[in-house]
Amino acid sequence: MWITSHVVFLKTKSYSIRMIGSIKELTNMMDSPSKEDIELITRAFNFAQKAHSNQLRYSGEPYFIHSYETGKNLALLGMGATVITAGLLHDVIEDADIDEEEIRKEFGDEILFLINGVTKLGKIRFHGLKRHAESLRKLFIASSQDIRVIIIKLADRIHNMETLKHVPEEKQLRIATETLEIFAPLAYRLGMGILNRKLEDLSFPFVYPKEHEKVLAIVKEKNNEDIELLKKVNQTIIKKLAKEGITNIETSYRKKGAYSLYKKLERKDWDVNKIYDIFALRIIVPTVNDCYKALGIIHSFRRPMPGRIKDYIAFSKPNGYQSIHTTIFTRFGNVVEVQLRTAEMHGNAEYGIASHLSYKTKKTKNGFIPTNNIWIKKLLPNIQKLNNNGKNQNLADVPVWIKKLAENPNDVQSQEFVEELKKDFFEHRIFIFTPNGDVIDLPVDSSPIDFAYAVHSDIGNHMSGAKVHGKLVSLDTKLKNGDIVDIITKKEITPTAKWLNIAKTADAKRHIKSSLKKQFEEDRNR
Numbered sequence: 001m002w003i004t005s006h007v008v009f010l011k012t013k014s015y016s017i018r019m020i021g022s023i024k025e026l027t028n029m030m031d032s033p034s035k036e037d038i039e040l041i042t043r044a045f046n047f048a049q050k051a052h053s054n055q056l057r058y059s060g061e062p063y064f065i066h067s068y069e070t071g072k073n074l075a076l077l078g079m080g081a082t083v084i085t086a087g088l089l090h091d092v093i094e095d096a097d098i099d100e101e102e103i104r105k106e107f108g109d110e111i112l113f114l115i116n117g118v119t120k121l122g123k124i125r126f127h128g129l130k131r132h133a134e135s136l137r138k139l140f141i142a143s144s145q146d147i148r149v150i151i152i153k154l155a156d157r158i159h160n161m162e163t164l165k166h167v168p169e170e171k172q173l174r175i176a177t178e179t180l181e182i183f184a185p186l187a188y189r190l191g192m193g194i195l196n197r198k199l200e201d202l203s204f205p206f207v208y209p210k211e212h213e214k215v216l217a218i219v220k221e222k223n224n225e226d227i228e229l230l231k232k233v234n235q236t237i238i239k240k241l242a243k244e245g246i247t248n249i250e251t252s253y254r255k256k257g258a259y260s261l262y263k264k265l266e267r268k269d270w271d272v273n274k275i276y277d278i279f280a281l282r283i284i285v286p287t288v289n290d291c292y293k294a295l296g297i298i299h300s301f302r303r304p305m306p307g308r309i310k311d312y313i314a315f316s317k318p319n320g321y322q323s324i325h326t327t328i329f330t331r332f333g334n335v336v337e338v339q340l341r342t343a344e345m346h347g348n349a350e351y352g353i354a355s356h357l358s359y360k361t362k363k364t365k366n367g368f369i370p371t372n373n374i375w376i377k378k379l380l381p382n383i384q385k386l387n388n389n390g391k392n393q394n395l396a397d398v399p400v401w402i403k404k405l406a407e408n409p410n411d412v413q414s415q416e417f418v419e420e421l422k423k424d425f426f427e428h429r430i431f432i433f434t435p436n437g438d439v440i441d442l443p444v445d446s447s448p449i450d451f452a453y454a455v456h457s458d459i460g461n462h463m464s465g466a467k468v469h470g471k472l473v474s475l476d477t478k479l480k481n482g483d484i485v486d487i488i489t490k491k492e493i494t495p496t497a498k499w500l501n502i503a504k505t506a507d508a509k510r511h512i513k514s515s516l517k518k519q520f521e522e523d524r525n526r
Ligand code: MN
Pocket: 066, 090, 091, 156
């Protein structure tokens, strides 16, 4: 055990011990940590504090505050001791010159792997080209190899954004743009609504300062009257639902994030009257059935606005988001958006993939439920069919672990599940680079033909050969993660029927078929 903390405090007298945080504060956020968990976190806390003891942040604060806040963000997300430990240590190799061997000796291979992953991601930089943003997001996923690495990186970025105002001005825009274009969409893609909103709203004022001011002014104007209105509507709805036997409910108001509101205002010509969900009423009911029942009850006494009823339970958003949304006219003549969901859907909407890696359970009025499951079910919609009517289309496409999940939804916290999840997320897709460094993601076993069509249909239609890492390969070569592929084209080349057997993606097949048909018709008319 080291005696280190006073070194930090002597150098920066203005920061008290409380500001640095404490091991106790961290472990208190965890759900019944074991003795080993606490011991591990204690060692990491002391190790990181010592490693960074000579360093300060731009704010003048001890560097360790950043490590601590990253660990804390991870604890808040419900991560276990391993991930929190990696979070505390995430900068010790890059910024404190600790060598890998020392980490391996002190904390083992898994934690070293996570730290190295985060360090590697830190080297990928976004330089403002919007058309590269999607490639970069994919590259992030491909390079991280483990979802936990991305989650640590997101927790790190939250604190960096919270302290961005201390960073030299010339760096602020790049970092904030990167956050807005890469990290926030990644959090969204992973279903982590809470991180997505936070990252967007922290970057917004740096990337679009004028627009940010404008949005704030609009929200300020709306604030008070709308909250009062929502409270009244909430009371009425609670009474009506109770009368119909739905009593176990929790309600809350949610205010739309400033950046999300900005994007919507852009789409609606800045006419705030066309936006109905600046404030929304969130109603959490016990079961899926209750969601639909509540919708019926609400519509029977308040007229819904046509075209505004959205059933994201039956048709969830691509990132797994589930809820029923409706916009109703109140008796005061205003409109209010109401969102209906179960506690489980709520947990998934806020924490997404993190809830699958988390060992936390959520206490509701109906007892403890694991805050997981739905996200993954929605990622592979087949599971729903499997559950609801037992008839299953495409059952062959459903990975084994998903089938198991359907049989026993509470099983998801096992190590096995986490392993399978990682595999599924990373192994069903491969990431192939163009010679310019753009990233194309394709299904496993894709060929250069699939790649060529994914780049552009003209390139596919006139492809005469392909090089992988500079070497000519046959068109039926199975591409591997990280391959750099160069497609050679010739104007006179056109697809042949053989290509159809090689192509794997629907997109390539469609283009080949239409080209073959065209050739056939041209031949006939000759
Ligand atoms: Mn960091």
